[in-house]
Amino acid sequence: MKTSFKVTLSAVALCVLSACQSTGPAQQTEAGKVSNRASNAIIAKSAYSFEQDDIKVPAFFDTQGLSNCNFDRADENDNCPLKKPIVRMYFGGTDVGGQGQGVDALREYDDHQLLMMLENQFAGINRFRIVTRDDETVSQEQQIQLEQQGAKNVARRAAERRTLQPDYIVKLDTLRTVKNEGSITGWMDYTLEITSAIIDPYTRELMPYPNLGKIRVKSEDVRERNELKYVMANNRYVSGYRYFDSAHVNAVINDMASRGIDILLTRMLSEMPATAQVLGIKGNQVSLDRGQNAGVLANETMIIFEYSAGFVEPIGVANVNPSRNSATGEITLWKNTQRAESIEAQAAAGIYRPSSQGKIFAVSVGTPANFLENRT
Amino acid sequence: MIKASAVGLALLLPTWATVAQDFSLSGNGDISVNRCAYGRGAPAIEQAKASALAEISRVVSSSKVLSVATTREELSSATMEWLQQLTTLQQEGIDLRGLRTQVSTPELMGSDTCVTVTLVKQPVSKNSSATAWDNAETTVSVTVVGEGWRDNKQGISARENAELDALRRAISQVVGVWLTEQRTQYSNSAAYTSETQNSMAMSDFVAQQLQTKSSGMVKQWRLVDSKALPNNGVEVTIRADVEKQKIALATANIMQQIGSPRVSVTAPSPLDNELKQWLSKQGVELSDKANLLLVAEPRMIERNGTSRLDLRVTVNDRAGNQYGSWRNDSSLIALPSSDTVLYDLIDVHLSLEEQSKGLRKQLGDAFVRVVQEGGLLHDIWINSDYLAQPDRLSSVLSTLGGAKDVSVAHDGQFYKAQLRFSGKTGDLVAALRQSLKPIIAVDLPKATVANEFSIRFN
Structure with missing residues (x-):
């Protein structure tokens, strides 16, 4: 009896196995379309618009080692994950090859001012410490101080406050192309592709992080097609968009580059989210241990989560506003879990202070909802 | 119990090891410092000794010794008292020169020669360490200890070496006292020397210069004590009467050379004027004909409409020997072009x-180096008609007191001799007339001194 049971079991097992083999190779990949559409900015939803299923911890949160941070800008601990690398920014050589209508004007594009704009925008999000390349303004100011404060003062100050030494180079490579369509009435169609590289200037290593991908901006994103139309007769320009005039072309390219930088900023904010530790929760009010100093922006949408033994337990979503060294927020929606409800109940009764076994953190979900309106 | 002591020892060890890099303190209170100097032979040994003495002086005055001693429980109260006394004396500015030191046999370490100098525990008092400089007296008496070992190469016995060492120390001690007395007068030299070497090393340096240059600094001396040292060495204690005026004159001469040699500035305008102004403020004498050249080469680093200054300054003599160099920190500031x-x-x-100090220090070092090398190079042109035995010219010049690095070349009608001389050009002319007598055919005419470094007997 026992033997016949074993035989039957083996037969069933064999049958199951052979049946599996007969279904063919696993399908783990699928064909995807490579898009050449213009890139778009992805921004965080307002904390007030979140729903239960949206409350999940975003990628790239970094909670380990936060206790090592001392927030001394000049001498931050190397083990602090929020240590801001010192960078100098470059716009890559943007040569435009070939001949054709509008190519010369495109080639004359001066990217110096764009670089200054890029530095300003990047400095504002507080993810890097930026060493400006605006030599002209800096030296001009030192010259004025030399005249007004004297050589001794300037020398002493210059010796005390040396130029920061960059850890990395942030280089934006741009690819500019132009094509014209139509015959008598034609229009120009510009494309700007931006990639960013973080380079260690000594080892020459291109750092893999943050990976901002490629940003494509087309002229149609910043100008109506009508505005780029022109009329030709006998192969000569008659009227319309002055595609051969570098000032006009600069205006279009500047707008495109500006849009590209905005998208770059939003990607940077997603790749390098702001992380802070929750000091306490009182009712719906949450108090964080760092603010502007850790790159928390105004109206930041942050996911509040408990981190214990390598597992994350989302608690809720909050709308956070920073001060210089701390931040406070309002939990707009509590996660519908037992743990979150327990914390909510304790916070409702007084102040909930996280224990050392179950620390609570807040991580931003990307660019704040109104950032593009208010800051770009 | 044993385990606890072992842990305690292990905790103490790292601290001791770091301190031990500077000096070592023996159980009976002797302080030893090991120092090395680049090169071989007597100059390297002297330099290493001076450096070790300076280090001992530094560690004593910085209270480092005391802080280490407090961690050592085995030190007796008498030893602690000696260390305390030593630190107090040094901090009061009293020279430790009079104290007895022991110098180890030199050891070769790669390209360096190293010695260990030990300041042995001994009774100290303010009176014994400071020798009074009384102008009414013509000599000053000092008691010093010298050590020596047999030098087979030069055929000098251990005792002779020990006596020479003791006499050198006697001179050094008197020079040290004189320098302290005269600090205000030679404040310029003192500023250089305090930045380049400390006063203890400086006295040794001057004493070394004096010893090679002249005898008769010590009027008389008598042996007080003598004892044998390991490896057939001898230690002697002598009481020496040192001639004060001779020391004062010779030291003043050396200090003047170190402190204010004449310098010629070679630099493009407007840098030359700026540097001349700066040098004048530093008390350095300027002369277009000086043998010592301060060569400044500015280079503008231009970027994006701004300029930085990369300035290199070298101190050379006209023969092209370099005595020092300095470079500014070009990264300090950029101004609009x-x-x-x-x-x-x-x-x-x-x-x-910092930059000003750096340049001053380099200048000071260069001036000291000029004296160390035996003075500036002088060119002597002698018409071959005057010389009966030109082949002996080189050997005769080599015997000149204070002359070094003699070379002779024949150039048409003239013999051109080049030598280092640390005294005044006038003294050199007088010495030349005297020493050339045996090899000249006719009386030498009056010498033409073209500039400070060129003497012609046409």
Whole structure:
């Protein structure tokens, strides 16, 4: 009896196995379309618009080692994950090859001012410490101080406050192309592709992080097609968009580059989210241990989560506003879990202070909802 | 119990090891410092000794010794008292020169020669360490200890070496006292020397110069004590009467050379004027004909409409020997490029205390080096008609007191001799007339001194 049971079991097992083999190779990949559409900015939803299923911890949160941070800008601990690398920014050589209508004007594009704009925008999000390349303004100011404060003062100050030494180079490579369509009435169609590289200037290593991908901006994103139309007769320009005039072309390219930088900023904010530790929760009010100093922006949408033994337990979503060294927020929606409800109940009764076994953190979900309106 | 002591020892060890890099303190209170100097032979040994003495002086005055001693429980109260006394004396500015030191046999370490100098525990009092400089007296008496070992190469016995060492120390001690007395008069030299070497090393340096140059500094001396040292060495204690005026004159001469040699500035305008102004403020005498050249080469680093100054300054003699060099920190400041930017940049760079101090230190070092090398190079042209035995010219010049590095070349009608001489050109002319007598055919005419470093007997 026992033997016949074993035989039957083996037969069933064999049958199951052979049946599996007969279904063919696993399908783990699928064909995807490579898009050449213009890139778009992805921004965080307002904390007030979140729903239960949206409350999940975003990628790239970094909670380990936060206790090592001392927030001394000049001498931050190397083990602090929020240590801001010192960078100098470059716009890559943007040569435009070939001949054709509008190519010369495109080639004359001066990217110096764009670089200054890029530095300003990047400095504002507080993810890097930026060493400006605006030599002209800096030296001009030192010259004025030399005249007004004297050589001794300037020398002493210059010796005390040396130029920061960059850890990395942030280089934006741009690819500019132009094509014209139509015959008598034609229009120009510009494309700007931006990639960013973080380079260690000594080892020459291109750092893999943050990976901002490629940003494509087309002229149609910043100008109506009508505005780029022109009329030709006998192969000569008659009227319309002055595609051969570098000032006009600069205006279009500047707008495109500006849009590209905005998208770059939003990607940077997603790749390098702001992380802070929750000091306490009182009712719906949450108090964080760092603010502007850790790159928390105004109206930041942050996911509040408990981190214990390598597992994350989302608690809720909050709308956070920073001060210089701390931040406070309002939990707009509590996660519908037992743990979150327990914390909510304790916070409702007084102040909930996280224990050392179950620390609570807040991580931003990307660019704040109104950032593009208010800051770009 | 044993385990606890072992843990305690292990905790103490790292601290002791770091301190031990500077000096070592023996159980009976002797302080030893090991120092090395590049090169071989007596100059390297002297330099290493001077450096070790300076280090002992530094560690004693910085209270480092005391802080280490407090961690050592085995030290007796008498030893602690000696260390305490030593630190107090040094901090009061009293020279430790009079104290007895032991110098180890030199050891070769790669390209360096190293010695260990030990300041042995001994009774100290303020009176014994400071010798009074009484102008009414013509000599000053000092008791010093010298050590020596047999030098087979030069055929000098251990006792002779020990006596020479003791006499050198006697001179050094008197020089040290004189330097302290005269510090205000030679404040310029003192400023250099305090930045380049400390006063203890300086006295040794001057004593070394004096010993090679002249005898008769010590009027008389008598042996007080003598004892044998390991490896057939001898230690002697002598009481020496040192001639004060001779010491004073010779030291003043050396200090003057170190403190204010004449310098000629070679630099493009406007840098030359700026540097001349700066040098004048530092008390350095300027002369277009000086043998010592201060060569400054500015280079403008231009970027994006701004300029930085990269300034290199070297101290050379006219024969091309380099005695020192200095380079500014070009990263200090960038100013907008303009016709006058060089003025502004020089102004800012020389206004910065560290840079100014760095340049001054390099100049001081260079001047000291000139004296160390045996003085500046002098060219002597002698018409071959005057010389009966030109082949002996080189050997005769080599015997000149204070002359070094003699070389002779024949150039048409003239013999051109080149030598280092640390005294005044007039003294050199007088010495030449005297020493050339045996090899000249006719009386030498009056010498023409073209400049400070060129003497012609046409």
